[in-house]
Amino acid sequence: MAKAEKQRAKKMTMVRAKKSFHHGDLREALIAATRELLIEHGPDGFTLADACRRAGVTTAAPYKHFRDKQEILEEIVARAFDQLKEQNARAVAERGSGTIEGISAMGISYLEFAVAQPAIFRLMFGDLKKSKKADEPGEECLKHVVEEVALYCRKNGHTADAQQVAVRLWTFVHGASSLELDGDYERVVPGLDVHNLIADVTPRLLGATSDIRAPRKKKGELRSDQCEG
Amino acid sequence: MAKAEKQRAKKMTMVRAKKSFHHGDLREALIAATRELLIEHGPDGFTLADACRRAGVTTAAPYKHFRDKQEILEEIVARAFDQLKEQNARAVAERGSGTIEGISAMGISYLEFAVAQPAIFRLMFGDLKKSKKADEPGEECLKHVVEEVALYCRKNGHTADAQQVAVRLWTFVHGASSLELDGDYERVVPGLDVHNLIADVTPRLLGATSDIRAPRKKKGELRSDQCEG
DNA sequence: ACTTATAAGTAAGCGACACTAACTTTGCAA
DNA sequence: TTGCAAAGTTAGTGTCGCTTACTTATAAGT
Structure with missing residues (x-):
C-alpha cells in the first residue's frame, strides 16, 4: 500500500539501488x-x-x-600515500634508478600528484593529522628517496649522507608543490615552469655536504645550467 | 529595575565594557x-x-x-604578510644585506614566522585564497628576496638571474616551513635541525657553491641512464 | 524451512554554527 | 531638542555533525 509505494519511490532516488534497502x-x-x-x-x-x-x-x-567524518578522510589519505609511493616508484623506474634524471623525475611525479589532486594533497600534509594510518606510508615515501640518493652516491663515489640529501630534495619538491598548488607561483611569478625548476635544482641539492663556504668563482664558469640570464 | 539589573549583569560579562552598550x-x-x-x-x-x-x-x-567570516580572516592574513615582510627585513639587516648570511637569515626568519603562528601561516598560503588584499604583500615578500639576491650577485660578480634564484630560495624555505609546521619532519626525520638545513642549502641555491660533480655534461649525453631495473 | 541474531539501513532530534531580518540603544550633529 | 545613522540586540533560518531508537534484510543454526 502506502508503504510499498514509499519504498518504491525511495528506490528511485537511490543512486545505485542494487539490492533495494542495503x-x-x-x-x-x-x-x-x-x-x-x-x-x-x-x-x-x-x-x-x-x-x-x-x-x-x-x-x-x-x-x-x-567512527566520524575524520575517519573517512584518514582512509582517503592513507590510500593517497600508497598511490603517491607507487607513482613515484614508476617515475623513477622509467628514467633510471640511481640517476639524477630518475631522482628528478621522482620529484616531478610528486609535484604532479599534488597538482592533480590538490585537496587530497593538502589533507595528506595538513594538520588534520593523519594520526595513525598515514604515518608509515609517508615515511616510506621519503625512504624511497633516500634509497635512490644512496644508490646515486654509490655509483658516483659520493660520501654524502643520503638521508640528509633526501631531506633537502623532499623539502624543495614539497615547497614547489605547495606553492604551485596554492597558485602562489602563478600570482607572483606568472610564467614559471615548475618542472624545469625542479630539474634545475635537483643536481644542486645532490651535492656533497660540508664544503659550503664563500662563493668561489672558480667553478662558476662551467655550468650552463646555473642560471641563464 | 529588572531591566537595569540585566544590563548591569551583562556589562560584567563583557570583556571590555568601556562604554556599556557600544x-x-x-x-x-x-x-x-x-x-x-x-x-x-x-x-x-x-x-x-x-x-x-x-x-x-x-x-x-x-x-x-x-561581510562574513572570511573577511576577518583576510584582514588577519593581510596584516600577517606585513608582519612577515617586516620581520624578514629586520633579519636580513642584522646579518648583512646582500650576503649569504643575510639571505640565509631571511629564510630562517620566514621559517620562524611559520612556526610561531602555524595557523595563520597556513591561512596565508592555503587555498582559502586571500583573494584581494593579501596579493600585494605576498609579492613584496618575494620582491625583497629578489633584491637581496641581486645585490649579492652584483657584489660577487654573478650573472645569475636574481628572480630565478630567489624563487628557488623561496621554494625551499617554504617547503621547510610547511614540513616543519605540519610535524612531518618530526615524524620522519626526528632529530632534524631545520635552521641548519636552511643555512646549508642557501649557498647551494645561490649558485655560489659547487661541489656538484654531477655528470650532467650535456643534455643529450648522460650515461648511466640504464642501471638496473 | 523456520527462527533468530545481527549488520546495515531509516527517522527524528540535539546542539552548534554561519548568517539574516527586524528591532533597540546610543552618540552626534543640525 | 530632535532625529538619524551607527552599532548593538533578539529571534529565527537552514545546514551540519552526530546520537538514539527503531526497522529491515541477510545469513547462520537447528
Whole structure:
C-alpha cells in the first residue's frame, strides 16, 4: 500500500539501488563520493551530508562504517600515500634508478600528484593529522628517496649522507608543490615552469655536504645550467 | 529595575565594557579574538561564535563590521604578510644585506614566522585564497628576496638571474616551513635541525657553491641512464 | 524451512554554527 | 531638542555533525 509505494519511490532516488534497502558496499561508495567532493570543492568545501546524498543514503548511515567524518578522510589519505609511493616508484623506474634524471623525475611525479589532486594533497600534509594510518606510508615515501640518493652516491663515489640529501630534495619538491598548488607561483611569478625548476635544482641539492663556504668563482664558469640570464 | 539589573549583569560579562552598550572598537577586538583562537585551535578549529563570546558580543554583531567570516580572516592574513615582510627585513639587516648570511637569515626568519603562528601561516598560503588584499604583500615578500639576491650577485660578480634564484630560495624555505609546521619532519626525520638545513642549502641555491660533480655534461649525453631495473 | 541474531539501513532530534531580518540603544550633529 | 545613522540586540533560518531508537534484510543454526 502506502508503504510499498514509499519504498518504491525511495528506490528511485537511490543512486545505485542494487539490492533495494542495503547498499552493497556503502563504505566504498562513501569514500568515492567524498573523494569526488574533495576534488570539486576543496578540502573544506565538502560535507559528509553531501557525500551521503551522492551515495543515496541518509546522513546517519556513514556511522555504521566510520567512527566520524575524520575517519573517512584518514582512509582517503592513507590510500593517497600508497598511490603517491607507487607513482613515484614508476617515475623513477622509467628514467633510471640511481640517476639524477630518475631522482628528478621522482620529484616531478610528486609535484604532479599534488597538482592533480590538490585537496587530497593538502589533507595528506595538513594538520588534520593523519594520526595513525598515514604515518608509515609517508615515511616510506621519503625512504624511497633516500634509497635512490644512496644508490646515486654509490655509483658516483659520493660520501654524502643520503638521508640528509633526501631531506633537502623532499623539502624543495614539497615547497614547489605547495606553492604551485596554492597558485602562489602563478600570482607572483606568472610564467614559471615548475618542472624545469625542479630539474634545475635537483643536481644542486645532490651535492656533497660540508664544503659550503664563500662563493668561489672558480667553478662558476662551467655550468650552463646555473642560471641563464 | 529588572531591566537595569540585566544590563548591569551583562556589562560584567563583557570583556571590555568601556562604554556599556557600544564596544569601543569591536572590529579590532574581533580580529584579536580570532587571532587568539586561531593560535589556540588551528585554522579550522575556531568559530566566529567563539570570537564573539571572547569579545563579549552576540553572534550577530560581527556583521556590522565584516561581510562574513572570511573577511576577518583576510584582514588577519593581510596584516600577517606585513608582519612577515617586516620581520624578514629586520633579519636580513642584522646579518648583512646582500650576503649569504643575510639571505640565509631571511629564510630562517620566514621559517620562524611559520612556526610561531602555524595557523595563520597556513591561512596565508592555503587555498582559502586571500583573494584581494593579501596579493600585494605576498609579492613584496618575494620582491625583497629578489633584491637581496641581486645585490649579492652584483657584489660577487654573478650573472645569475636574481628572480630565478630567489624563487628557488623561496621554494625551499617554504617547503621547510610547511614540513616543519605540519610535524612531518618530526615524524620522519626526528632529530632534524631545520635552521641548519636552511643555512646549508642557501649557498647551494645561490649558485655560489659547487661541489656538484654531477655528470650532467650535456643534455643529450648522460650515461648511466640504464642501471638496473 | 523456520527462527533468530545481527549488520546495515531509516527517522527524528540535539546542539552548534554561519548568517539574516527586524528591532533597540546610543552618540552626534543640525 | 530632535532625529538619524551607527552599532548593538533578539529571534529565527537552514545546514551540519552526530546520537538514539527503531526497522529491515541477510545469513547462520537447528
